[in-house]
Amino acid sequence: xxxxxxxxxxxxxxxxxxxxxxxxxxxxxxxxxxxxxxxxxxxxxxxxxxxxxxxxxxxxxxxxxxxxxxxxxxxxxxxxxxxxxxxxxxxxxxxxxxxxxxxxxxxxxxxxxxxxxxxxxxxxxxxxxxxxxxxxxxxxxxxxxxxxxxxxxxxxxxxxxxxxxxxxxxxxxxxxxxxxxxxxxxxxxxxxxxxxxxxxxxxxxxxxxxxxxxxxxxxxxxxxxxxxxxxxxxxxxxxxxxxxxxxxxxxxxxxxxxxxxxxxxxxxxxxxxxxxxxxxxxxxxxxxxxxxxxxxxxxxxxxxxxxxxxxxxxxxxxxxxxxxxxxxxxxxxxxxxxxxxxxxxxxxxxxxxxxxxxxxxxxxxxxxxxxxxxxxxxxxxxxxxxxxxxxxxxxxxxxxxxxxxxxxxxxxxxxxxxxxxxxxxxxxxxxxxxxxxxxxxxxxxxxxxxxxxxxxxxxxxxxxxxxxxxxxxxxxxxxxxxxxxxxxxxxxxxxxxxxxxxxxxxxxxxxxxxxxxxxxxxxxxxxxxxxxxxxxxxxxxxxxxxxxxxxxxxxxxxxxxxxxxxxxxxxxxxxxxxxxxxxxxxxxxxxxxxxxxxxxxxxxxxxxxxxxxxxxxxxxxxxxxxxxxx
Amino acid sequence: xxxxxxxxxxxxxxxxxxxxxxxxxxxxxxxxxxxxxxxxxxxxxxxxxxxxxxxxxxxxxxxxxxxxxxxxxxxxxxxxxxxxxxxxxxxxxxxxxxxxxxxxxxxxxxxxxxxxxxxxxxxxxxxxxxxxxxxxxxxxxxxxxxxxxxxxxxxxxxxxxxxxxxxxxxxxxxxxxxxxxxxxxxxxxxxxxxxxxxxxxxxxxxxxxxx
Numbered sequence: 138x139x140x141x142x143x144x145x146x147x148x149x150x151x152x153x154x155x156x157x158x159x160x161x162x163x164x165x166x167x168x169x170x171x172x173x174x175x176x177x178x179x180x181x182x183x184x185x186x187x188x189x190x191x192x193x194x195x196x197x198x199x200x201x202x203x204x205x206x207x208x209x210x211x212x213x214x215x216x217x218x219x220x221x222x223x224x225x226x227x228x229x230x231x232x233x234x235x236x237x238x239x240x241x242x243x244x245x246x247x248x249x250x251x252x253x254x255x256x257x258x259x260x261x262x263x264x265x266x267x268x269x270x271x272x273x274x275x276x277x278x279x280x281x282x283x284x285x286x287x288x289x290x291x292x293x294x295x296x297x298x299x300x301x302x303x304x305x306x307x308x309x310x311x312x313x314x315x316x317x318x319x320x321x322x323x324x325x326x327x328x329x330x331x332x333x334x335x336x337x338x339x340x341x342x343x344x345x346x347x348x349x350x351x352x353x354x355x356x357x358x359x360x361x362x363x364x365x366x367x368x369x370x371x372x373x374x375x376x377x378x379x380x381x382x383x384x385x386x387x388x389x390x391x392x393x394x395x396x397x398x399x400x401x402x403x404x405x406x407x408x409x410x411x412x413x414x415x416x417x418x419x420x421x422x423x424x425x426x427x428x429x430x431x432x433x434x435x436x437x438x439x440x441x442x443x444x445x446x447x448x449x450x451x452x453x454x455x456x457x458x459x460x461x462x463x464x465x466x467x468x469x470x471x472x473x474x475x476x477x478x479x480x481x482x483x484x485x486x487x488x489x490x491x492x493x494x495x496x497x498x499x500x501x502x503x504x505x506x507x508x509x510x511x512x513x514x515x516x517x518x519x520x521x522x523x524x525x526x527x528x529x530x531x532x533x534x535x536x537x538x539x540x541x542x543x544x545x546x547x548x549x550x551x552x553x554x555x556x557x558x559x560x561x562x563x564x565x566x567x568x569x570x571x572x573x574x575x576x577x578x579x580x581x582x583x584x585x586x587x588x589x590x591x592x593x594x595x596x597x598x599x600x601x602x603x604x605x606x607x608x609x610x611x612x613x614x615x616x617x618x619x620x621x622x623x624x625x626x627x628x629x630x631x632x633x634x635x636x637x638x639x640x641x642x643x644x645x646x647x648x649x650x651x652x653x654x655x656x657x658x659x660x661x662x663x664x665x666x667x668x669x670x671x672x673x674x675x676x677x678x679x680x681x682x683x684x685x686x687x688x689x690x691x692x693x694x695x696x697x698x699x700x701x702x703x704x705x706x707x708x709x710x711x712x713x714x715x716x717x718x719x720x721x722x723x724x725x726x727x728x729x730x731x732x733x734x735x736x737x738x739x740x741x742x743x744x745x746x747x748x749x750x751x752x753x754x755x756x757x758x759x760x761x762x763x764x765x766x767x
Numbered sequence: 768x769x770x771x772x773x774x775x776x777x778x779x780x781x782x783x784x785x786x787x788x789x790x791x792x793x794x795x796x797x798x799x800x801x802x803x804x805x806x807x808x809x810x811x812x813x814x815x816x817x818x819x820x821x822x823x824x825x826x827x828x829x830x831x832x833x834x835x836x837x838x839x840x841x842x843x844x845x846x847x848x849x850x851x852x853x854x855x856x857x858x859x860x861x862x863x864x865x866x867x868x869x870x871x872x873x874x875x876x877x878x879x880x881x882x883x884x885x886x887x888x889x890x891x892x893x894x895x896x897x898x899x900x901x902x903x904x905x906x907x908x909x910x911x912x913x914x915x916x917x918x919x920x921x922x923x924x925x926x927x928x929x930x931x932x933x934x935x936x937x938x939x940x941x942x943x944x945x946x947x948x949x950x951x952x953x954x955x956x957x958x959x960x961x962x963x964x965x966x967x968x969x970x971x972x973x974x975x976x977x978x
Contacts, residue, residue, distance in 0.1 A: 449931060466928060471812070471834055620910065620928070620935030623815045627860040630933040659856050662829045665812050 141312055141433045143425065144303055151304025155294065156258050158214050159193055160239045165208040165292055166196035167378040168410055169533075174227030175207040181232055192239045198379020200292025201533040202279055205249060208292070211238050216257030218266060220249040220276070248272030261305045262289025275551055279530050282544045284511055286519050287495045288535045291379035296414050299421040302382040308427060310498035311386050314393055315435040318501075323394040324350060327497065330505035331517040336362060336490030337563065337590040338667070339516070339579040345487055348477040349395045352485035357397040360462075360481070361388050363404040363411070363491045364446045364453035367564030368613065370593030372521040373491040375533045377404070377411035380495070381418040385441070387494030389432070390501060392439050395487055399440055403458055406445040415443055450617035451668055455488040457619065468619045469666035490591075492521055511537035516578035520589075526561070526596035528552040539578045545594065546572070552596055559597045559683070563590025565610040566671035568678030569603055572596075586678045588671060602697035603683050604690050607675045608636035614672035625669030628660040632676060639690040641702040647691045654680055694765030701746040704763045708750075710735045712758035719750035719759060771839040776846060788835040788843070789817050799845060800854070800879060802861070802872070802960040803911035804833040808920060813911050815857035816879065820844045829853055855883020864909045868962035905972075907963040910935055914955035914964060925949045926968060939972040 164170065164179050182194045200208050205222025212218050219238055223231040224247075234244045243251075250273065252266040259265060263285050271277045285291075294301040302308070314323050328343025349357055361384060365373040376384060384402075392400045404412050419441055422428045430438045444462055446452045452467040459481050461467045480486025496518060500508050509517040516538040525531050528550035536545060542560065546552050557572040568587025575581050582589045597606065615629035635653055638644040657673035657680075664670050680687060689696050695703040708719065708728075713736050720728045720737060727743035728750060730736065739750070751759045769784045775797065782791035787810040789799050803813040810833030817832040822842035829849060835841075844850065858879035867873050910928075915937060918926045929938040939949075949969060956964045964971045 451931065467931075614932075616932040616934065618932040620931050620933070621811075621912070622813055623857055623860055623909075626910070626933055626935060627863065628856075631860060631863075656856065659853055663815050663818065663831075663853060663857070665831070665834075 144308060144312060144433070147300045147303040147425065149304075151298065151300030151302070152258075154193075154195075154298065155260055155301050155304050156212070156216065156254070157193055159191060160214065160241075161193040161195065161212045162235060162239055163195050163197040163210045163212070163293075163295075165199055165206060167199035167375060168408075169199055169203045169375075170207050171410075173206040173223075173225045175209075178207060178209065178227050178232060178235070182235065185236070188239075195295050196297075197293060198291050198296045199375045199533055201283075201285075201288065201375070201535075202249070202276060202530070203532040204530045205273070205276065208249075209235055210292075211235065211243070216254035217269070218252045218254075219243050220252070220272075221247045222249045222273070222276070223247055245272060249276035260293065263293060264289055275530055278551065279532065279534075279549055282536060282540065282548050283534055284519050284537050285535050286499055287383065287492070288376070288380070288521060288533070290383065291375065291533075294380070296379050296381055297417050297421075299382065299418070299425065302380070306502070307382055307498075308386055310501035311389055311393075311427070312433060314390055314501055315433055315437055320350065320394050320396055323390060323501065326500055326505050327394070330500045330508040331515075332493065332496055332500065332508070333516060333518075333579060334490060335492035335496070335520065335592070337566075337588060339589060342489065342493055345477050345489075346391065346394050348475070349485040349487045352478060354483075354485055355396075356399075356484045357392075357395050358481050358484050358486045359388060359392045359395060359397045359400040360458070360486060360488045361400070361402040361491055361494055362453060362455065362458060362488055363402060363408070364458060365405060365408075365491075365591060366450040366453050366617075367566075367591050367593050369525045369561070369595045370523050370564055370591045372523055372533060372592050374408050374411050375523075376491055376495055376521070377408070378414055381411075381414045382422070383495045383498060384491050385415075385418050385422060385428075387489075387497035388441065389428070389439055390497045391487060391489060391494060393437055395485070397487070398438060399442070401442050401444050401462065401481075403444045403446055403462065405453075406448050412443065412445060419443065449619075450613075451619045454666055454668055456666065458488070459486065466619075468621050469668065471665060492592075513539035513576070513578045513580075515580055520577070520592060522577070522592045522594045524550050524594050524596070526594075527557065527598035527601070528596045536577070539576045539581075541574050541576055542572070543574045545577065546596055550596065552598075556598045557596055558599045558601065559603060559679075561593070561595040561597060561606070561675070562587045563674075564593045565613050566590060566668070566674055567593070568674045569597075569607060569682070570678055571682045586681060587674060600697055600699065602640070602695055602699040603679050603686050604636065604695075605640050605700055607679045608633060608640055610675040611636060611672065614668065618668060618672070619666075622663070622665045622669065624660045624663040625665070625672065628656060628663075629669070629672055632656055632660070632673070636676070639687065640695075640700045642690075642693045642700075644691050647688060649691055650680065650684070650687050653687075689765065692765040695763045698761045698763055700763075703765070704746060704761050705741060706739045706744060706746070706751060707760045707762055708737050708739060709758045709760055710737070712756055713737060714756055716755060718753045718755060722749045722753045724749065771837055771841075773837050773839070773841040773843060775843045782837050784837050786837075787833050788819070788837050788841075789832040791837050792832065792845075797845065799832050800875060801833060802909060803913060805913055805917075805958060808913065808916045810834045811912055811916070814861065814909065816854055816861075818850055818853045818857070820847055820850055851883045853883075855880045858883070861909050864903060865906060867907050868965065869960070872961050905936055905963070907961055908937060908971075909961055910937065911960060912937075913958045913960065914968065917954045917958045918968075921952065921954055923949065923952070926955060926972065937972050939969050941969075941973070 207227050209221045251270040324346045332342045333339040363373045454469045457467045457469040476486040512518045520538050521535045530551045567590040570585045612633045618625045620626045657676045660673050725743045727740045770781045771784045799817040801817040803811050812831040812834045819832045820827045858876040915926045955968045
């Protein structure tokens with residue numbers, strides 16, 4: 138194995154900062170950490186004068202356990218890690234816990250877990266850590282079912298540090314490819330691994346590269362698509378904020394494989410931190426000769442440019458993205474020609490999702506057979522999911538494809554199975570499916586009428602109205618469509634109007650449901666691009682699996698008791714203790730005081746269904762009803 | 768000029784290969800309705816009226832005729848119940864963008880809706896129609912993009928799409944020497960299928976920008 142000597146130097150340097158001989162405090166400074174006050178912790182810790190040379194304080198990315206943010210880990214010189222999670226309470230108390238721990242008195246109060254490096258002084262990723270003691274059982278369960286292959290460095294290394302990335306085995310795949318493999322070999326390896334596009338559609342990555350590499354045009358382009366717009370999905374963001382170099386390495390490998398001389402990263406401008414980390418990663422790589430002319434002294438040269446997306450959902454669709462990059466309006470166009478035969482400026486262009494690219498270095502290092510060890514026959518490897526919604530432990534997880542939903546939601550997410558009604562898989566173009574034990578791989582999800590999508594997984598409990606959720610998603614798509622074709626623009630708007638008539642009680646009969654289904658199918662048939670074709674998935678799947686909810690709404694009844702125009706508040710006088718809470722809290726004076734046995738009653742004509750009385754009543758004697766039209 | 772044989776409604780026809788199917792059929796006297804196609808500007812696929820069914824590996828599938836290139840052996844059906852139904856749907860959605868100054872457009876769309884009705888009964892929801900019209904900033908414009916494309920074609924580029932999704936609208940791009948740049952050629956006015964651009968593009972599109 139040829140390992141260029143300056144990579145060796147970088148690795149040594151990185152090792153010193155990863156596993157120093159002083160105590161080291163690492164604070165999770167990705168967006169999720171920042172939103173729960175991590176920056177404040179960092180400021181206070183770095184300001185401690187007395188620590189000048191004793192304790193190191195640094196930032197890392199996202200460990201994935203977003204539910205416990207802000208996350209702080211402490212590494213003692215003997216290779217032990219103390220993971221602390223403050224569950225949104227970054228106050229002076231938590232600050233003192235960290236300070237005392239760093240000074241040698243580890244507290245157990247916010248301790249999630251204690252782990253040890255298997256061989257003190259070596260750390261390649263989370264797989265090198267051995268759990269010693271569990272502080273919070275949930276934290277251990279959260280990681281137990283996961284297989285953190287490409288997110289192994291997230292939350293352990295400083296995303297802005299190239300040496301730390303190299304020390305954890307980074308860029309060795311690149312060195313291997315450049316000096317030992319031909320571009321054709323790289324393509325063959327990726328094809329043999331069976332890696333499928335992680336952006337949602339699941340096209341075989343090796344095949345895509347092969348198409349581009351067979352083009353007669355010598356000028357080829359690779360684009361990393363990081364324009365992630367799905368509500369509830371943030372895997373690209375987490376990767377770029379926590380481990381930007383792995384994406385960059387994948388991008389360089391992809392460019393080498395198809396012999397491209399130019400590569401682009403297309404990032405949403407709503408991801409300022411990801412953009413900043415990526416810019417730093419690119420310039421750091423250029424400074425040490427990993428990008429630019431003659432990479433690492435080989436004969437391969439590459440320039441990487443960062444393009445900020447204008448920030449519309451449709452710009453993440455690959456054809457629309459290519460238009461945007463040439464300075465035009467983000468309107469998709471019909472494929473074929475596919476970008477891999479004629480894309481940006483007419484040159485063959487490989488467009489890969491960020492997560493797809495992050496898989497490439499792993500495949501080159503460990504080989505396609507090792508890659509196939511996890512996952513299913515047709516969907517090998519691992520997939521990052523973003524667990525959100527009604528679960529105890531939402532976060533950023535990586536599991537083998539084909540993992541059962543039960544393992545993900547109940548073990549990792551910690552949700553009680555009895556409370557869950559449905560899952561929303563694959564963002565607004567995915568589907569709303571009933572919660573059952575199915576395998577999370579491309580085929581199984583497609584057989585339910587949803588798509589794998591980018592990997593958003595929203596858990597919905599019994600208090601969520603699925604008609605209203607589907608309406609919200611269709612509304613999102615109707616606003617975010619490019620507006621070129623009638624069915625996607627006006628058809629979706631029409632669907633949204635129909636769904637609104639259901640949720641506000643204007644729908645008069647079940648004829649509306651047949652109409653909803655007809656129009657949804659027409660939109661799927663007639664829309665010109667993937668956005669329109671999949672925008673109706675939430676409606677079609679929820680109609681298929683939860684038709685009774687729609688029927689109830691058509692009768693003016695909301696089973697989940699959330700659609701305001703369809704619900705009423707009643708006070709059960711037998712339990713009322715006359716505490717006056719509801720009377721005082723009501724903003725519209727709808728709670729009237731009566732004489733006699735019935736102390737209070739809600740005057741329906743004044744009630745604005747704000748739920749204030751329901752949430753305030755200490756005795757639980759307010760009931761929400763939804764009678765419907767008989 | 769190469770010609771290929773295609774099968775239209777079970778009849779073998781020889782059509783030109785270098786133009787969109789809708790145009791190739793027009794030259795054979797088969798007139799598919801369309802509001803967003805113009806032979807100088809090519810297929811665009813906005814209005815959805817020119818829908819036909821073609822035979823693919825997955826069976827008969829609806830497609831826009833203006834976005835299809837004729838190829839040898841292509842099987843097309845222009846009048847199936849599915850096609851008529853989809854056409855009626857498209858017409859209904861377009862009517863919501865009315866009323867249109869050109870009455871013949873209203874008539875055509877009304878006729879298409881009726882033809883589809885024979886194959887599927889749909890309740891005509893007057894209230895919903897009124898509601899969706901209320902939110903429309905430019906009644907009479909169907910956003911077919913013909914004016915934008917023709918203006919670009921003649922190298923003036925004074926019209927553009929603004930916004931996206933259901934808030935999409937056409938807008939006039941002002942410039943310093945307006946009088947010299949726009950208002951005389953009337954290309955957009957002549958190409959507009961619904962007669963919306965009156966008296967000029969500047970008036971039609973600027974006045975409604977911030978309503």
